[in-house]
Amino acid sequence: MKYAIIAAGEGSRLIYEGVVEPKPLVKIGGEALLGRLIRIFKQNNATEILVICNEQMRSVHQYLLKESSTMVRTIVKSTHSSMHSLYELSKNMTGEPFVLTTVDTVFREDEFADYADTFIKSASNGVDALMGVTEFVDDESPLYVGTGDNMTVNGFYDTVPLGGCKYVSAGIYGLTTRTLETLRKCIERGESRMRNFQRALITDGLCVKAYPFSKAFDIDHTKDILRAEEFVREGGIE
Known part of the structure; x- marks a missing residue:
């Protein structure tokens, strides 16, 4: 399976x-x-790992040069948004399902292994996207994820919808090639946010499901680094 990392x-x-x-x-x-x-991706049956980083991150380029192999490939390009980064990555993602994350997403490794396995099985059974979600809300602008029967996603919301919402996005996306047409249309419409791409998947009638992680969060502030270190000590990362 292919993997992609937005580090732009x-x-x-x-x-x-x-x-x-x-x-x-x-x-x-x-x-x-x-x-x-x-x-982590190498440990979960990666056939190829693509990383996109911006043109100003020279130290990141140097780091990736050391990682360069037939498995790890780098795209160096500054983009307008995370959706545009995904669009650049998607040009190399045809032919098989792939998992995408942002570079700062922190999660339990054992849960990710189960997620990756679940995604492959789900994709072979008609699921177009498997979104990582969590009940742990710690984002400045969380994306709330509405779910119905069998964890089918029925909506993505900027604020808590009427009736409440159990989950928020964890920044982990399992996508099949069917989703790329929706992505292309979003770019053509001038969309720029990942959450609008996710909403468009629902609008286009694709089958989107959610996979719950016990805890997942982003590194946006120094306090998040400290929290992640504690997460490591507690065994959140092997």
Whole structure:
């Protein structure tokens, strides 16, 4: 299975708070966020890992040169948004399902292994997208995910919808090639946010399901680095 990592953001909030390293190279448990994802993906039957980073991240380019192999490939391009980063990655994602994450997503490795296995089985049974979700809400602008029977996703919301909502997005996306047509149309319409792409999947009638992670969060501030370190100590990452 193919994997993709969006590492194109500048991490401006971390820089403002005094973090010297670019976000992809911030270390958690002695391991760079980018290196951690590459390792985890290799452990979960990766056939190819694509990473997109922006043109200003020279230290990230150097790091990836050391990782370069027939499995790990790098796209160096500055993009307008995460959706545009996905669009650049998608040009190399034809032919088989793939899993996409942002570089700063932290999750339990054992849960990810089950997620990856579940996605492959789901994709072979007609599921077009398997979105990682969590009940742990710690994002400044969470994307709420509505679910129905059998964890079928019925909506993505910027605020808690009427009737409540159990889950938020965990920044982990399992996508089949059928979703790429929806992505192309989003780009042509001038959309720029990943959440609008996810909404479009529902509008286009694709089968989108959710997979619950016990806890998942992003590294946006220095306090998140400390939280992730604690997560490591508690066994959240092997």
